[in-house]
Amino acid sequence: MSDATGEKRHETSRQPIFILVHGIFNTGRLFRRLRAALEREGFPVFAPSLKPRDARTGIHCLGETLKRFMDEHLPGNRPVCITGFSMGGLVARYYVQKLKPDLRIPALITISTPHHGSRMSRLYPGIGTRQMRPGSPFLKDLNANPQIPP
Secondary structure, three states: OEOOOOOEOOOOOOOOEEEEEOOOOOOHHHHHHHHHHHHHOOOOEEOOOOOOOOOOOOHHHHHHHHHHHHHHHOOOOOOEEEEEEOHHHHHHHHHHHHOOOOOOOOEEEEEOOOOOOOHHHHHOOOHHHHHOOOOOHHHHHHHHOOOOOO
16 A cells, blocks of 8 residues: 555554445445545445444444444454444444444544434434434434534
């Protein structure tokens, strides 16, 4: 792997691992191009497919699934950068804010995440879509004390 100057870069224990969290109805394959680009730069990348994909059991359950995945697959001494797309951003925030992971997360990036809800969530049944509705108790709780990394 090489850096911007063309110098060979070697994986170190300080090099971050990237976790990519998909949104509703998606799988980890959503990130295949981003994953390939990060891997070409030498970063370890994981894009787990969280189930159920429609969040029918709730965003909190998907957060628990993400926690189990990270506990099983990631070494404890490496920094982890998490990127969440759409509902995946809420799953990632729930993980970071509520499940008390260690402090090795230097960045949490969310893309098109309904932090304050989505009216579209009324169109599909399930606990997770109810949690994504504007003004839901889940979002109020998540937004009340957003302790997230810089």
